[in-house]
Amino acid sequence: MVRRRSPRRTGDAPPGDVPTWEEVARRHGDFVYTVAYRLTGDHHDAQDLVQEVLLRVQRGLATYRPGSMEAWLGRITTNAFLDDVRRRRRRPLVALPDDPDRMVPSSPAVDEALAADVLPDDVNDALQALPDDYRATVVLCDVVGLRYEEIAAALAVPVGTVRSRIHRGRVLLRRALA
Amino acid sequence: MREHPGDLLSARLDGELAPDAEAAVDEHVAACAACRRDLDALARTRTLLRGLPQVEAPPDLLRRQVDVRHRSSRRGATVALVAAGVAVALGMVVADPPADGGGPVTQSLTSDAPQGGTPGSPRSPDTVGTFSAPATASPATTAGDGGQAGEGGPSLADRLDEAAARLLDLLGG
Secondary structure, three states, X not given: OOOOOOOOOOOOOOOOOOOOHHHHHHHHHHHHHHHHHHHHOOXXXXXXXXXXXXXXXXXXXXXXXXXXXXXXXXXXXXXXXHHHHHHHOOOOXXXXXXXHHHHOOOOHHHHHHOOOOOOHHHHHHHHHOOOHHHHHHHXXXXXXXXXXXXXXXXXXXXXXXXXHHHHHHHHHHHHHHO | OOOOOOOHHHHHXXXXXXXXXXXXXXXXXXXXXXXXXXXXXXXXXXXXXXXXXXXXXXXXXXXXXXXXXXXXXXXXXXXXXXXXHHHHHHHHHHHOOOOOOOOHHHHHHOOOOXXXXXXXXXXOHHHHHHHHHHHOOOXXXXXXXXXXXXXXXXXXXXXXXXXXXXXXHHHHO
């Protein structure tokens, strides 16, 4: 019995580039869950988000273009998260001052405090304190590993906005971890 | 660059600056102790972020999702089977005449046929009449009777007779 293993793109993709939905879930499940957890900061919310992401993956797999699967999944996860945020407005965006650099006392004492023994949980907590749009941008950059242009395309914002959010996000994290 | 680089510092760390902008930032940082400290602190923050460990997904989460998908694909087939079973059962009830010991399943499967029967179906004219009465009322099967139907149409007895005649024609070849 011939069984269709996976949805196939037509065109230039060589066979085998598009995995089945089950393969995506099994191979990249931990990655998607990690991104979801860094975005939500909560295991229950992360599980809900992963469910939504896998549904979107299931629907979108046929249009997947071979490339970085994790970059693709990271974009889907982040957009699903932001869609949910906009729908629920559970954490309204916080208005930030124009120049958050000024909020951070730049002194050797602060830098020393940002020691190497900071625990991952502390970083995660600090990440959760960021405004959602900042956290989404920082996660796409530092957890998923996208370039600024890729993040701009994923979030439909200018590259300058991405650069600003990443910098301001890191500055706020630096202050929170000091 | 005379002004502090601001968000260009993070972009510098990420290698996201054009060569001339990168050179300008580097020139400023070399001459500005405050920006050097900022750059160093930002680099450590970035390292902390990028060093966050991967979180293992609850094993049942992905298994649940896969199971749900399999169930949903199986559900379609199950629904189709149940629907077919119900159709057969309904056909048996509707089509099962006391005198007809012949296959009710065959009758039910042919009950959708506009002519009320299929060549070769062994059944009595009465049974066929049960099926063809509603069928002959459809436009597709009463095209020639359209005018009459508008004026009251043939009686049920006439339609039964007509259906029986058709079946006899079919059976008789």
